[in-house]
Amino acid sequence: MSFDAPTVIRTKRDGRRLSDEAIDWVIDGYTHGRIAAEQMSALLMAVFLRGMDYGETARWTAAMVASGERLDFTALRRGGNPLPTVDKHSTGGVGDKITLPLVSVVAACGAAVPQASGRGLGHTGGTLDKLESIAGFSGVVSNDQVRQQLHDVGAAIFAAGQLAPADAKLYALRDITGTVESLPLIASSVMSKKIAEGAGALVLDVKVGSGAFMQSEPLARELAETMVALGAEHGLPTCALLTDMNRPLGAAVGNALEVAEALEVLAGGGPADVVELTVCLAREMLALAGIDGCDPAQTLQDGTAMDRFRALIAAQGGDLAIPLPVGKYSETVTAARSGTMGDIDAMAVGLAVWRLGAGRSRPGEVVQSGAGLQIHRQPGSPVAAGEPLFTLYTDTPERFEQAMAELNAGFTIGHSPPTRRSLVIDRITS
Template sequence: MTEFDFDAPTVIRTKRDGGVLSDAAIDWVIENYTSGVVADEQMSALLMAIFLRGMTPGEIARWTAAMIDSGDRFDFGDLRRDGKPLRLVDKHSTGGVGDKITIPLVPVVMACGAAVPQAAGRGLGHTGGTLDKLEAISGFTAELSKDRIRQQLQDLGAAIFAAGDLAPADRKIYALRDVTATTESLPLIASSVMSKKLAEGAQALVLDTKVGRGAFLTSEDEARRLAATMVELGWASGVDTRAVLTDMDRPLGLTVGNAVEVAESLDVLAGGGPEDVVEITVTLAREMLDAVGADGVDPAQTLRDGTAMDRFRDLVEAQGGDLSVPLPIGAHTETVTAPRGGTMGDIDAMAVGLAVWRLGAGRSTPGGRVQFGAGVRMHRRPGDPVVAGEPLFTLYTDTPERFSGALAELDGGWSVGAEAPEVRPLIIDRITRGGNP
């Protein structure tokens, strides 16, 4: 295609007016946005048009393929351990509040004998990013070369890395979505997730598809469609792909932020931690191990006996991290106390996620810096007894002027009442090829 075959205004107009983008148009716009010919303003307009008008399955598949083709595609099929090919499996979450699962999950899967090439992302909107969390560990780097990733997979069984040369088009679009209110789009979520995951060389993929108030898709029907779309995209590329629908009405665990979530993950790896974080970690580990036929070890046992913690320490050390250095915590705190006694009601995941973003744990401009020590600690879970005047939430930040905005987001996102709220199951459903559980 030449620069004269298409132009950005025409592509934008086609989607704005509800039209279907041709394969050639999609290839052109992805290639030229990656190279800088299509401007951020133009891609922002196209993303909003897609957000409002949607995409056909054919458009989603082509958009995903074009983003994969914008960069490298890893192949680790030649790697061996004990004379046998590595069993390569990855996991991806569609984004949640307090979703720290990758941090304990990767070492659990390592301890069970599989290998994890984990391309991870940064925060997006009100949801945190695995890389932002892990970089709160002193010295930790996710900027790994392809050779370094290969060596870690061979020697340790895992690498957690920034996508780098994988789907560079998605890296640019991902950052733009974060600051243009276009995150909650099924086609853009599906193509973003699968472009990176299909390029990273795993044989199998498990998708943690979030649904609820704190998820990008709050409707269960939409979340099911997203899961089914991603599963089909995976199988079409020869990757065993399955999805688990999990609840995101409430935050996961008791902490939301960067360093505070790392600390909670260390509690899980030490055999403790919140029950919901442990449940999802073990559930996803079992799915990952089943997908590559490495289900001879109980994932829960690796948390109890310390082997998962050992693997995490090895992984952090290999990537330059030093767990002996205390994790950062915001220099300023604000406490929300119970106005009355009773029972803790619902805690709205979206309200907490936005509060943490206001405290500085997320970004308001592409490439902006995050505060590793910003976050929220919840002292009570829905259904817990509450005494008047006791702490319910502690907010952390290095910039105290952020407290007013964060408290405003949190206001109305929780309650104390006479009865415990209804709690739906954490694991809602399982989606395999064909969209059926």
């Protein structure tokens, strides 16, 4: 069949269904440069506004998987036994540095984690951007090196490269065209990479709340169910946890600041919510991998997870002995009055950190590794007038004004603590 971009755009603009053949043509054409970015931007906006049904989403996902290579780790052995592989993906949150301690914990327990990771998307941080704040670290890893690291270290965190290359192009375009928060585009983006990646099982951390792309629980649940179904369709055992993202995770938001906090967790300390979610997701991953008898929490206390993280960073060229970067300029927000710290809005914090330079506003923009925000008082903590609440960091001080404007509407000081919410809301399986 013969297709052209304006007709495909109009089809979705007018709310009609895209055929399998049209989807295949679009994904292949954009991947190989036959469809202009302006045309793909228009189609993405049409999808954002009009949506796609499950059949369209499934075909879009399959077309992106078919756009590149697929890895296969079924032949991996350690000590003569098959090496189980399992991965985790988060749909994006504020302060979500969970991947860093999590892959180390799971590797310490005997599974292997091949993680194709992405960069920041909208107001959320990207795992590769965070890790690249470590001197020398590279996410560009050959397939052979991934296999070797899985055998030797138990984990590799890498740019997708030729895995679902269509998604890499679309991911960057969605980031700067206001089309991130689309359920079918999120589902197909996540699952195309993970299916192509070749892990034996997958755990999804689907965020719900003000700092998530899916801010309502029904939408987050639909996203989780869609991704679990896509995994099953491609023979990838998948389960999903719905987790709260109304507040930032931990006390640090920003690339290098989040690495520093992850290191605290790996050293047996760190914020309680980061530790809780790390251990919870690790248990899910180990269960899907068929590994029992290992306590994930213990690996954080006895140093075995830290050992795996250090080995992972060294294998990919990183040097943790070199201090992490910190923004050259800082501003501190202090309490105007005494009371109790109320809720801290995750979206306000995420946008403030994006304004400080930790995220991108155009394709390929270099992020500031040292830009970010430190939270000094958590919700429910007593606060005295004049005490520091937040410290903001950036290399470009002219960014402070807009960042402060985003942050100022995102917190309160009251007379009673805010309502406590469960970090894990629900578990979804096929």
